[in-house]
Structure formats: C-alpha cells, structure tokens
Amino acid sequence: MERRSSICVSLLSVLSFLLLPASARLDPVLRLPSEISGRRLEAGGDDSVGTRWAILIAGSSGYGNYRHQADICHAYQIMKNGGLKDENIIVFMYDDIAYNEENPRQGIIINRPDGGDVYAGVPKDYVGDNVNVDNFFAVLLGDKKSVSGGSGKVVDSGPDDHIFIFYSDHGGPGVLGMPTYPYLYADDFISVLKKKHASNSYKKLVIYLEACESGSIFEGLLPEDISIYATTASNAVESSWGTYCPGESPSPPSEYWTCLGDLYSISWMEDSDIHNLRTETLRQQYKLVKTRTSVDETYNQGSHVMQYGELGINEENVFLYIGSNPTNENSTFIEDNSLPFSPSVVNQRDADLVYYWHKFRNSPEGSSKKLDAQKELFDIMTHRMHVDKSINLIGKLLFGSKKGIEVLTAVRQTGQPLVDDWACLKSMVRTFETHCGSLSQYGMKHMRFIANICNAGISKETMTKVSAEVCSQIPSTPWSSLHRGFSA
Numbered sequence: 438m439e440r441r442s443s444i445c446v447s448l449l450s451v452l453s454f455l456l457l458p459a460s461a462r463l464d465p466v467l468r469l470p471s472e473i474s475g476r477r478l479e480a481g482g483d484d485s486v487g488t489r490w491a492i493l494i495a496g497s498s499g500y501g502n503y504r505h506q507a508d509i510c511h512a513y514q515i516m517k518n519g520g521l522k523d524e525n526i527i528v529f530m531y532d533d534i535a536y537n538e539e540n541p542r543q544g545i546i547i548n549r550p551d552g553g554d555v556y557a558g559v560p561k562d563y564v565g566d567n568v569n570v571d572n573f574f575a576v577l578l579g580d581k582k583s584v585s586g587g588s589g590k591v592v593d594s595g596p597d598d599h600i601f602i603f604y605s606d607h608g609g610p611g612v613l614g615m616p617t618y619p620y621l622y623a624d625d626f627i628s629v630l631k632k633k634h635a636s637n638s639y640k641k642l643v644i645y646l647e648a649c650e651s652g653s654i655f656e657g658l659l660p661e662d663i664s665i666y667a668t669t670a671s672n673a674v675e676s677s678w679g680t681y682c683p684g685e686s687p688s689p690p691s692e693y694w695t696c697l698g699d700l701y702s703i704s705w706m707e708d709s710d711i712h713n714l715r716t717e718t719l720r721q722q723y724k725l726v727k728t729r730t731s732v733d734e735t736y737n738q739g740s741h742v743m744q745y746g747e748l749g750i751n752e753e754n755v756f757l758y759i760g761s762n763p764t765n766e767n768s769t770f771i772e773d774n775s776l777p778f779s780p781s782v783v784n785q786r787d788a789d790l791v792y793y794w795h796k797f798r799n800s801p802e803g804s805s806k807k808l809d810a811q812k813e814l815f816d817i818m819t820h821r822m823h824v825d826k827s828i829n830l831i832g833k834l835l836f837g838s839k840k841g842i843e844v845l846t847a848v849r850q851t852g853q854p855l856v857d858d859w860a861c862l863k864s865m866v867r868t869f870e871t872h873c874g875s876l877s878q879y880g881m882k883h884m885r886f887i888a889n890i891c892n893a894g895i896s897k898e899t900m901t902k903v904s905a906e907v908c909s910q911i912p913s914t915p916w917s918s919l920h921r922g923f924s925a
Contacts, residue, residue, distance in 0.1 A: 487597030496606025498531035498616035519760020541692035563587035608648025609881025618922035655745035657854035666750035670701030671740035714761035720751035820916035856888035863925035873908035874917030
C-alpha cells in the first residue's frame with residue numbers, strides 16, 4: 438500500500454511539473470520531447486548555454502578574393518566539428534570560387550597549402566546577389582519577413598542563446614565590403630546590434646572581424662554593456678594581411694595564383710583546429726592570435742589585433758560559442774602555447790595585384806588569355822591611380838595644396854568614432870562616386886579622407902562642385918563602373 442501511495446505521489450509530482458508554464462521550470466529534471474529538440478545544445482549537452490548560433494560572411498566575390506570564401510568555409514568545418522547543427526549555422530558566400538574555371542581543383546576549396554577540402558558540406562544559405570547588407574541584418578535580427586532570397590534561415594534565438602559572427606573581406610575606415618552594393622557601414626551595424634540586444638534574444642554575442650581598418654567598425658561605437666565582445670584583425674588605421682600567397686613562404690601549391698587565407702582568420706581557426714576549446718578561453722585565443730598576427734609583436738608585415746565591447750566576456754571558454762572538436766579533448770591549453778609564424782604575408786589591398794600578376798605571368802605567351810590578363814592588370818592599376826589622384830586633388834582644392842593631405846589623413850583620438858555625421862559620410866561617398874566612379878574594394882581605404890571632409894564641415898554643394906571639377910569623366914574600367922550601384 439505504501440509503495441502504491443509513493444508511486445501516486447511521484448506521478449502527481451511529475452504531472453504538476455509538466456502543467457507548469459515553461460518560465461516556471463527553472464531547472465527541470467524531465468522535459469517534453471518538443472522541449473528537448475528545441476533547446477538542446479549541439480555539443481556537450483550543457484543546457485546552460487542555450488543554443489549556439491553562427492553567422493559566417495564572406496564579403497567579396499571573384500577568384501582573386503579566393504581567401505575570404507576559403508576562410509568562411511574553414512570556419513564552417515570548425516563549427517560543424519564542434520557540434521553545431523546546420524540549422525544553426527548561416528552562411529553568406531558568393532559561391533563563385535569552388536567551380537570557377539580558374540580553380541585548379543574543381544569543387545574543392547583549401548585554406549592552407551597542405552590543407553584538405555573545406556568546401557564540402559557547406560550550406561548554401563545566401564549566395565550570389567543574396568549576399569547583401571539587408572539580408573545580413575534581417576538574419577541577425579531573426580526577421581524572416583525581411584529576408585529576400587536564399588534559404589530563409591535566420592537567427593531565431595532566445596535569451597539563453599550564444600551567437601558567433603565571423604566576417605572576412607576587404608574593409609576601410611568605418612566600412613566593410615559586400616559583393617553587392619551598398620557596403621556595410623559601421624553605424625548601421627552597431628544600430629542593428631543594439632536592436633538585437635533590446636529584443637532580449639541572446640545571452641552573449643561574439644564577433645570575429647577580418648578586414649583592413651576593422652577596428653574602426655567598433656572604435657567609439659560599440660557599447661560595453663550590451664553583452665557583446667568583438668575582436669578585429671587590425672586597429673582603426675592599418676591594413677590586415679593575406680597569407681599563404683603565391684611567391685611567399687609558405688606558398689600555396691604551384692597551380693594556385695591567389696592567396697589561400699588571411700593571417701588573422703587562419704590564426705584563430707588553426708588554433709581552434711587543434712585545441713580543446715572547452716578549456717581555452719576567448720582571452721587566451723585572442724592573445725595567441727594577437728602574437729601571430731603581429732609577427733611576434735614586431736608588427737613587421739603584421740597588424741594590431743584588437744578587442745572591443747564587454748571585455749569580461751573573454752574569460753569565457755571558446756566552446757560556449759563555437760563548440761569543440763571531441764578529438765581535441767586531450768589537448769590541454771597552457772599559457773606558453775604558440776602558433777607558427779608566417780615568414781611572409783601580403784597586404785590585404787595588394788593581394789589582388791598578386792593574383793593578377795601571377796595570372797598574367799603564368800598565361801601562355803601569345804595567347805588570348807595572356808592578353809586578357811594583361812588588360813585586367815592594366816585596368817586595376819588605372820583604377821587605383823584614378824581614385825588616389827582624384828581624392829588627393831579634391832583635398833587640395835578644398836583645403837589648399839599644403840594643408841590638403843594633412844586634413845584628409847588626420848586620425849581622431851582613440852575612443853572617438855571615425856565621423857560624427859554618418860549620413861554626411863554616405864552622402865559624400867555618393868557625391869564622389871557620381872562624378873569620379875566607384876571607389877571599389879580598393880578605394881575603401883580613402884573612407885577616412887571622406888569622413889574628414891565631413892568633420893571639417895564641408896557642404897555637399899561644395900563637394901559636388903569640386904568633384905565635378907576634378908573628374909571630367911569616369912574611366913572605362915570595370916572597377917570604376919557604377920553598373921552595380923553606389924557603395925553607400
């Protein structure tokens with residue numbers, strides 16, 4: 438009789454528990470099947486982490502930018518090996534590399550000279566022109582109605598979830614590239630991050646950002662109290678670096694004419710490939726990546742890896758955000774762990790020149806491919822000289838021949854954002870491009886110059902007049918063409 442009574446009490450307890458609202462079940466021992474499938478962690482079964490989400494973005498297109506999509510594909514393999522599910526990993530990549538006619542290994546992408554295929558299994562969530570700012574913001578905010586094209590996957594996260602964002606591409610002061618226009622501007626990105634926080638739809642959010650002047654995306658802009666931690670490949674005033682490039686050491690296989698990866702990106706990923714991320718903290722990984730990316734803090738062909746936002750988050754384990762490969766369980770992190778240095782790297786903005794030069798050099802003499810490669814190299818150099826010359830002339834006309842360069846290159850104090858009026862910056866960019874042609878991924882380096890024109894109080898009317906005077910016509914190269922729209 439006592440046993441029957443005990444069973445009845447137990448059943449009543451379970452029934453009472455199941456009838457409780459979800460918010461009242463703080464630490465349930467039993468769960469309904471729907472609850473188990475909806476909120477189980479992808480690795481380790483540690484329910485305190487909620488669900489891990491990852492957004493991976495390659496912001497470029499074209500075979501010369503091979504490394505950016507290679508970075509993103511490698512990151513996907515790390516997430517997958519770490520236990521994240523495809524439904525929680527959202528990939529943005531133009532997807533024009535793996536089967537590009539210039540790819541010597543069709544259907545395969547590698548991220549290091551001796552590396553295996555990182556393209557296999559990568560979800561094609563947003564490809565081609567669906568890789569754009571609007572879709573990225575909609576995905577991050579979990580706004581399914583605002584997504585256009587693609588798989589429709591969004592970050593449908595809750596207050597207990599952890600989100601990881603990795604972006605790899607070209608950048609400039611206050612801006613990040615996209616394969617479609619417009620580009621991604623820092624103020625818009627920060628605004629969306631604040632909106633995401635206000636929606637109470639994550640517990641912690643971590644951002645790894647690979648781009649030139651990537652520190653300028655967060656400098657003076659990212660709040661320290663919205664549970665976001667970010668690291669960047671460079672500070673607000675310097676370039677980031679490509680690696681595993683032709684003619685450098687270590688070099689890609691001889692049949693590759695383009696860089697395979699980016700220094701900051703491959704640093705954190707090659708660390709994640711070999712270490713137990715359950716015991717390694719974000720701070721420890723940051724220090725390892727910082728040392729390697731700075732070339733042992735010599736900054737000889739290296740950059741300053743930075744961190745922004747809520748720095749206390751970096752005491753948490755990397756595992757909380759990207760999982761950990763079970764095969765690394767016996768790898769214990771020690772403070773004197775180190776990553777191999779790359780003896781030589783290439784400035785991110787010159788990596789495309791390396792590609793076009795090797796393409797030209799390796800094309801058969803007298804062939805149409807040789808002539809085409811020569812024209813491509815000529816076009817890109819013509820575009821670069823045009824943009825540099827136009828910006829410098831505008832500076833001289835606005836501020837005088839002696840003071841022009843001084844004003845345009847001025848850097849604001851640490852902690853200040855690039856510009857006070859972001860609407861002015863975007864307006865001035867459009868004004869310049871209307872008369873002088875596209876800035877393109879190379880011209881993004883001049884964004885500080887244009888921001889300083891705004892900071893100096895120059896009117897749009899004056900900028901229009903000066904730009905029209907400097908640029909009588911737009912060069913007829915694909916780089917200067919505005920057929921794809923304005924970058925702002």
